[in-house]
Amino acid sequence: MIDAAPQSESTGYTEEIVRKDKNHFVHPWQLFDLFKEDGALPIERGEGCRVWDTDGNEYFDAVGGLWCNNIGLGNQEMAQVIGEQAAKMSFCSTFVDMTNAPAAELAAKLAELAPGDLNHVMYTCGGSTANDAAFRLMQFYNNARGKPDKKHIISRVHSYHGSTYVAMSIGGKPGDRSPLFDYIDDTIHHLTAPNYYREALDGESEAAFADRLVTEFEDKIVELGGADKVMAYFAEPVMGAGGVIVAPEGYNRRMWEVCQKYDILYVSDEVVTAFGRLGHWFASVDEFDVQPDIIVCAKGITSGYQPLGAAIFSSRIFDVIAEDGTGRCFTQGYTYSGHPVACAAALKNIEILEREKMFDNVKEVGPYLMEQLQTLTDLPIVGQVRGKQFMVCVEFVKDKETKALFDEDLDIGKRVANEADKRGLIVRPIVHLNIMSPPLTMTRDDVDFIVATLRDSIEAALTQLETEGHGPAN
Numbered sequence: 001m002i003d004a005a006p007q008s009e010s011t012g013y014t015e016e017i018v019r020k021d022k023n024h025f026v027h028p029w030q031l032f033d034l035f036k037e038d039g040a041l042p043i044e045r046g047e048g049c050r051v052w053d054t055d056g057n058e059y060f061d062a063v064g065g066l067w068c069n070n071i072g073l074g075n076q077e078m079a080q081v082i083g084e085q086a087a088k089m090s091f092c093s094t095f096v097d098m099t100n101a102p103a104a105e106l107a108a109k110l111a112e113l114a115p116g117d118l119n120h121v122m123y124t125c126g127g128s129t130a131n132d133a134a135f136r137l138m139q140f141y142n143n144a145r146g147k148p149d150k151k152h153i154i155s156r157v158h159s160y161h162g163s164t165y166v167a168m169s170i171g172g173k174p175g176d177r178s179p180l181f182d183y184i185d186d187t188i189h190h191l192t193a194p195n196y197y198r199e200a201l202d203g204e205s206e207a208a209f210a211d212r213l214v215t216e217f218e219d220k221i222v223e224l225g226g227a228d229k230v231m232a233y234f235a236e237p238v239m240g241a242g243g244v245i246v247a248p249e250g251y252n253r254r255m256w257e258v259c260q261k262y263d264i265l266y267v268s269d270e271v272v273t274a275f276g277r278l279g280h281w282f283a284s285v286d287e288f289d290v291q292p293d294i295i296v297c298a299k300g301i302t303s304g305y306q307p308l309g310a311a312i313f314s315s316r317i318f319d320v321i322a323e324d325g326t327g328r329c330f331t332q333g334y335t336y337s338g339h340p341v342a343c344a345a346a347l348k349n350i351e352i353l354e355r356e357k358m359f360d361n362v363k364e365v366g367p368y369l370m371e372q373l374q375t376l377t378d379l380p381i382v383g384q385v386r387g388k389q390f391m392v393c394v395e396f397v398k399d400k401e402t403k404a405l406f407d408e409d410l411d412i413g414k415r416v417a418n419e420a421d422k423r424g425l426i427v428r429p430i431v432h433l434n435i436m437s438p439p440l441t442m443t444r445d446d447v448d449f450i451v452a453t454l455r456d457s458i459e460a461a462l463t464q465l466e467t468e469g470h471g472p473a474n
């Protein structure tokens with residue numbers, strides 16, 4: 001049914017878009033009650049790090065779209081390449097024995113950039129489907145090598161791996177696990193998040209905390225039946241949507257070493273961290289000294305200009321599944337796997353990232369971002385500022401000493417984000433957090449604007465809370 005709501009000559013363009021959006025577009029993570037009242041902010045255009053809404057208001061997008069606008073918005077080179085590829089060949093099936101030049105060229109480029117023997121690529125439409133593809137690949141692999149019982153997966157609480165059935169089951173964010181959805185809960189297990197600020201015991205050093213978590217991992221493997229039962233460990237190098245959790249020094253490497261001991265595949269979910277967010281093509285080896293068996297990526301692979309994801313996996317896996325003489329068929333893939341326009345965009349995106357030396361900018365401006373954000377900790381509701389390079393988070397608390405949180409109904413993160421909107425800054429609220437993942441083109445001047453604006457926004461939200469009788473405990 002088309003939108004039948006009445007229109008009038010006085011109804012403006014913004015009101016029309018908001019009305020149509022409310023009536024017909026079911027958004028990801030839509031809060032139905034609030035959405036009926038508030039609707040959504042209609043964005044009309046973007047350039048670099050900035051976006052404009054349909055009323056012409058300008059905002060600095062410190063969220064980078066959704067962790068993905070790495071080269072910034074409105075890049076004309078990208079627009080030209082996408083248009084030229086669409087005109088030349090807008091689609092080509094890659095099923096069975098057909099390919100296209102951009103898909104082949106990109107696969108070779110990803111194999112070149114990925115660490116170790118990660119020489120093989122499965123294309124998907126995004127990060128969620130890439131994790132699903134990795135899941136099915138590993139099942140195929142273990143069945144092919146005669147280990148049909150080796151199917152258990154271990155992940156972490158507060159991890160995020162996507163919103164498809166398998167990916168959401170692997171993820172461990174409590175707030176995402178609506179009781180109205182079903183999940184795989186017999187073969188997928190979750191460990192303590194490596195969040196020292198939240199999970200450490202009283203008096204526990206960071207080193208002792210890491211020791212405890214690694215022991216917990218190995219104990220869980222043994223409990224599940226060891227090398228004969230556990231298939232894979234899924235891990236974000238830095239946990240993103242779960243709160244930008246940076247693990248203690250050496251933790252990632254030690255978890256990888258446990259995987260090696262028990263013949264467990266290490267899946268590095270680099271949907272957020274790959275393509276420069278931490279200053280590297282891939283963060284697993286360069287930042288954390290971990291050689292994964294599979295890297296899952298999306299978002300920054302095209303800087304959001306086209307939907308594309310990929311699971312890049314090792315020759316060790318490929319040699320088993322593609323063993324000669326077996327007559328096997330790998331019945332996995334999508335209509336848009338290796339889409340020529342998306343792959344052309346990814347190739348141009350990689351060229352721009354490299355040519356413009358954007359990783360150097362991340363390594364230069366990233367520490368300044370963290371340094372300046374730390375100045376916000378003098379505010380009474382800022383419990384912690386954490387992150388790495390262009391991936392940061394501010395956590396709000398009611399009591400700094402006990403780290404007690406505000407009641408969820410107060411939605412402190414959204415209050416601050418709303419105040420930031422009024423001042424021309426977009427940050428991502430997740431209950432008691434504000435998360436930022438700006439384009440890799442961000443400058444020091446941009447950092448100064450973000451920090452000053454966020455300070456004003458936090459102070460305004462704090463005033464609201466105090467007026468309502470919900471001020472901080474100290």
